[in-house]
Amino acid sequence: xxxxxIKPYLLHQFRSExxxxxxxxxxxxxxTKNREEIEDYHNDEKLISAYAAFYLTTNYPKFSYCMxxxxxxxxxxxxxxxxxxxxxxxxxxxxxxxxxxxxxxxIYGIETSHLMKKQAVKIKExxxxxxxxxxxxxxxxxxxxxxxxxxxxTHSLNxxxxxxxxxxxxxxDPDIILFIEPGTKPLFKEYLVLRDELIKDGxxxxxxxxxxxxxxxxxxxxxxxxxxxxxxxxEVSRLTQLAHKNRKWMxxxxxxxxxxxIKFDKKSFARIIRTYPDTKYGFKWDLCNQKNELITVEVxxxxxxxxxxxxxxxxxxxxxxxxxxxxxxxxxxRIKIEGEIE
Ligand SMILES: C[S@@+](CC[C@H](N)C(=O)[O-])C[C@H]1O[C@@H](n2cnc3c(N)ncnc32)[C@H](O)[C@@H]1O
Numbered sequence: 386x387x388x389x390x391i392k393p394y395l396l397h398q399f400r401s402e403x404x405x406x407x408x409x410x411x412x413x414x415x416x417t418k419n420r421e422e423i424e425d426y427h428n429d430e431k432l433i434s435a436y437a438a439f440y441l442t443t444n445y446p447k448f449s450y451c452m453x454x455x456x457x458x459x460x461x462x463x464x465x466x467x468x469x470x471x472x473x474x475x476x477x478x479x480x481x482x483x484x485x486x487x488x489x490x491x492i493y494g495i496e497t498s499h500l501m502k503k504q505a506v507k508i509k510e511x512x513x514x515x516x517x518x519x520x521x522x523x524x525x526x527x528x529x530x531x532x533x534x535x536x537x538x539t540h541s542l543n544x545x546x547x548x549x550x551x552x553x554x555x556x557x558d559p560d561i562i563l564f565i566e567p568g569t570k571p572l573f574k575e576y577l578v579l580r581d582e583l584i585k586d587g588x589x590x591x592x593x594x595x596x597x598x599x600x601x602x603x604x605x606x607x608x609x610x611x612x613x614x615x616x617x618x619x620e621v622s623r624l625t626q627l628a629h630k631n632r633k634w635m636x637x638x639x640x641x642x643x644x645x646x647i648k649f650d651k652k653s654f655a656r657i658i659r660t661y662p663d664t665k666y667g668f669k670w671d672l673c674n675q676k677n678e679l680i681t682v683e684v685x686x687x688x689x690x691x692x693x694x695x696x697x698x699x700x701x702x703x704x705x706x707x708x709x710x711x712x713x714x715x716x717x718x719r720i721k722i723e724g725e726i727e
Pocket of ligand 1: 471476496539540549
């Protein structure tokens with residue numbers, strides 16, 4: 386999705402690039418304010434249009450990068466009805482549909498802000514008029530469940546909080562829940578409470594946690610988050626530079642939960658939750674292992690070819706890994722990666 390594609394369908398037509406950049410900066414300041422004030426932009430056509438121009442275009446590619454981490458769940462997505470909560474200008478409804486070539490049923494989006502919904506409808510009518518998309522303002526307008534259902538929270542849990550999210554989950558009765566949320570510490574601390582509620586309600590955490598045990602970060606001044614490295618369209622990339630915002634390395638909170646009606650064998654693995662700068666000798670990571678324990682590990686460069694080392698250097702937090710321990714030192718374990726390096 387490029388700026389040129391979306392521009393004719395913005396609610397507000399920006400007179401100049403600098404007017405757009407100014408609005409993006411106002412919006413971005415808004416997002417770093419208190420949670421009580423975070424919704425201020427919902428009633429301003431100009432800020433909503435800036436959101437669509439900047440955040441829709443930079444968030445749009447996220448879904449396909451997230452699917453790199455969730456590849457084996459693709460069929461589950463294709464077989465389900467999909468409901469995006471807090472759809473905004475339509476970001477993930479469009480990107481999910483495009484990702485699956487629209488070979489999925491109706492994709493629903495729920496949006497409570499009247500202007501944001503108006504913006505989503507305008508882009509839908511301009512760019513996706515022949516696609517099966519339903520945008521509504523509340524959960525009671527979603528038709529009765531007819532097959533397995535995925536509910537997705539996309540940068541919206543961050544605004545609505547756990548109580549509202551749990552109400553949607555109760556009303557919509559999903560079998561699968563996906564979170565694609567900002568990778569920030571305040572969000573993580575709240576999300577962790579929601580994770581425990583979902584596990585208590587019978588959901589199994591499939592991503593990122595290797596098990597449903599207590600998160601090893603729960604009592605730490607730290608947070609678990611993942612990274613994606615995103616390649617943007619040229620015009621989008623230029624706008625990120627003009628606005629001085631890094632939208633290339635994107636931290637995120639990605640979470641996938643399945644209930645017991647979905648038959649899916651969960652693999653046993655560990656997950657990289659932090660990467661450190663590599664040294665002459667090796668790579669150092671923090672891993673969360675199969676028992677949800679935090680361990681620091683080192684992978685020696687001498688154990689791999691030049692090509693493999695190049696690939697390992699690109700490993701990001703969020704990636705799963707199988708390994709054997711070659712040496713247990715006091716401060717960390719030395720490991721060897723199992724399987725092919727790709
Ligand atoms: C940051 S935007 C995210 C938009 C879009 N999902 C994206 O990722 O680009 C958050 C959206 O959530 C919506 N929202 C906040 N609380 C909501 C609620 N209780 N129900 C539905 N939508 C809500 C807001 O109106 C806003 O459009």
